[in-house]
Each structure stands twice: as structure tokens, then as C-alpha cells.
Amino acid sequence: MDFKQYSNAHDFAVKAEPILAEREDVYSLFLGVLQAIKAGRYDNPLMATIEEDGEVLALVQMTPPHPLNLIIVDESRLEANMDVVIKNLLALGTEVRSVVSLKPWAYCFAEKWEAETGKTRQLLMDQGLYRLNEVNEALDPSPGSWRLAEERDCPLIEKWFTLFEEDTGLPISPALDVKKRVALFIAEREVFLWEYHGKVVSMMKKARPTKHGVTVSFVFTPKEExxxxxxxxxxxxxxxxxxxxxxxxxxxxxxxxxxxxxxxQEIGFKRIADSVQLGFEK
Incomplete structure (x- = not known):
């Protein structure tokens, strides 16, 4: 089993995308991040495959400081795949702050990483992955209307970004990083706002578009609303x-x-997988 690292995202995509396309919904996070890497939105990404006789057995991706993401193609060799991943990450001196993947894969990695590094794993997010094909339009709507966020909304979105991280237990991002990220969200027309009587009362973001799908993320309503x-x-x-x-x-x-x-679920989303994000502390 060989660990093959890629410096060119397009070369990595040739290997990864046929596998990702088979389960585009379940692998949407990995695939969406890969599209962003190809577009030059991340510096120094880690991209690798585990291969044997030309067959891809696993995919590895990380955009520091974001989580390591793993896809195991041959689950019958899960333990062996993880051993190869960890051996090479340690040889590269790679810092892994967290891992996100389907539950069996994430926990397998975390247990082995903990044993090798002495870093204790902790649960950051126990996640359900849902897919929506059609909205249940019989729902009783709340008053208001939506619009795309504009530059004038940046201060509010920056504030809500930090509150969202606090609510979800995620590490709090530095203010300058939040400012840059929100500016990019607005430039890419990714943020939807819900207004009632001229006041913004809720928000959501579209993210990681793929060939057939898109992710709904960053759904936030302040406590008072x-x-x-x-x-x-x-x-x-x-x-x-x-x-x-x-x-x-x-x-x-x-x-x-x-x-x-x-x-x-009331809207029409159906659960298709269970994922988990695990962090590591000494």
C-alpha cells in the first residue's frame, strides 16, 4: 500500500473525483473543498491517495487549520489504511488539530492517532448528514422575506459568525480571519438573510457547490429571535x-x-449518513 501525495489539485482530482461522484451527496464536503482547492482558495493543502496496484483504496485531504478529511474506499482494509495514513502524516510532521469523516472512519483514525501521539480526542460535533430533493411547501411560513447579503451587512454577519462558533462549540476564529471570510462570502453572493419589518432576524449560507448539489450551512438565528x-x-x-x-x-x-x-426533517431533508468531528488535545 502506497501513500501518494499530490501537489497539483487537478492531478489529485483525476484520481479522486470518479470516486467522489459515486456518492456525491455523502462526499459533498470532501468534493466541495476539492473544488475550492482547484480554484486556489486554500494555501498548502494536503492531498493524498493510498493506492495498491493502481487501485485507490483511500483519499486524504486537509486544508490547515481545518480538519483532516478521510474517505475509505476499501472498508475491508480500514485498519491497514489508517495505519498507512498515520505513518505518513507523522513522517511529514503534519499537525492534525481535528478529523472529520463518517463515524467509523473518524473514530478509527482518532484511536490510532491518540495511541501514536498521546493527544486525547474530544468530540467537537456529532453530525447527521441530510439530503433535500424537494421542499415540503405545505409548511406554515413565518412572516418576512429573504434577500442576499450585501456589504452593509458585514458587521452583523461577522458578529453572528462568532456567536455561531460559540453556540456550536467550535474554536473561536480570530476577528481578522472572520472579517476576511465574511467579505469573501459577500463577494461570492453566498449569504441569504431573512428580514421582518426591515430587521435581519436569521441567516444561512450556501457552500461547496458540486456538479449536482450544494451545501446549506451556517444557519443562525440570534437568541432573541x-x-x-x-x-x-x-x-x-x-x-x-x-x-x-x-x-x-x-x-x-x-x-x-x-x-x-x-x-x-419537516422541510424535507432526509438523513443519509452519520459524521463526526473529533479534536485532539494533549
Whole structure:
């Protein structure tokens, strides 16, 4: 089994994309990040395959400081694949702050990484992956309307970005990084806002478009506006817009939050996989 590292995203894509296309919804995170790497939106990405006799057995991807993402093609050799991944990551001196993948793969990696490095794993996010093909338009809508975010909305979105990280238990991003990221979101016309009586009360973002699908992410309503149905109506309405251009939408939910999972199922999202993000501490 050979660990083959790639410096050219397009060469890596030749190997990875046929595999990713077979489960475009389940592998949407990996595929969407790969598209962003090809577009030059990440510096120094890690891209690698594990191969044997020309056959791809696993895919490895990381855009520091974001999580390591793993796809195991041959699950019958899960342990062997992870041993090869870890051996080579250690040889490269790669810092792995966290891993995100389907649950069996993430936990297998984390247990072995913990044993090799002494870094203790911790649960950052227990995630359900959902797919939407058609919106349930029988839902009772909340009042208001949607619009795309503009430059004038940047201060509010920057504030909500940090509050979103606090709510979800994610590491808090530096203010300058948040400012740059939000500016890019606006430039790419990725943020949808829900307004009621001229006040922005909820938001969501589209992310990681692939050939047939797009991800719904960063769904946030401030505490003072919650329990009024704004997020559900916004996601439903804006997903209808997204489905005009894509065959399906996907999103990740926090499985420890039964309310959000219930809301997304009411909209029409169906659970297709379980994922987990695990962090590492000494």
C-alpha cells in the first residue's frame, strides 16, 4: 500500500473525483473543498491517495487549520489504511488539530492517532448528514422575506459568525480571519438573510457547490429571535431557490440538538449518513 501525495489539485482530482461522484451527496464536503482547492482558495493543502496496484483504496485531504478529511474506499482494509495514513502524516510532521469523516472512519483514525501521539480526542460535533430533493411547501411560513447579503451587512454577519462558533462549540476564529471570510462570502453572493419589518432576524449560507448539489450551512438565528420559525421558513424558501440550480441540497446537523433535526426533517431533508468531528488535545 502506497501513500501518494499530490501537489497539483487537478492531478489529485483525476484520481479522486470518479470516486467522489459515486456518492456525491455523502462526499459533498470532501468534493466541495476539492473544488475550492482547484480554484486556489486554500494555501498548502494536503492531498493524498493510498493506492495498491493502481487501485485507490483511500483519499486524504486537509486544508490547515481545518480538519483532516478521510474517505475509505476499501472498508475491508480500514485498519491497514489508517495505519498507512498515520505513518505518513507523522513522517511529514503534519499537525492534525481535528478529523472529520463518517463515524467509523473518524473514530478509527482518532484511536490510532491518540495511541501514536498521546493527544486525547474530544468530540467537537456529532453530525447527521441530510439530503433535500424537494421542499415540503405545505409548511406554515413565518412572516418576512429573504434577500442576499450585501456589504452593509458585514458587521452583523461577522458578529453572528462568532456567536455561531460559540453556540456550536467550535474554536473561536480570530476577528481578522472572520472579517476576511465574511467579505469573501459577500463577494461570492453566498449569504441569504431573512428580514421582518426591515430587521435581519436569521441567516444561512450556501457552500461547496458540486456538479449536482450544494451545501446549506451556517444557519443562525440570534437568541432573541428564536422560536418564531424564522430559520425553518428561511431554509425552506432559500432551498427552493437553490434547487432551481441544483438537483439536491445537503446539510450537516448537530445530532445533540433534536430541535434542529426535527425542523430540517419537516422541510424535507432526509438523513443519509452519520459524521463526526473529533479534536485532539494533549
Amino acid at each position: 428564536r422560536k418564531r420559525g424564522y430559520a425553518r421558513t428561511m431554509v425552506a424558501t432559500c432551498s427552493i431557490e437553490l434547487l432551481k440550480s441544483y438537483d439536491f441540497c445537503v446539510l450537516y446537523t448537530d445530532l445533540l440538538n433534536p430541535t434542529s433535526n426535527k425542523i430540517y
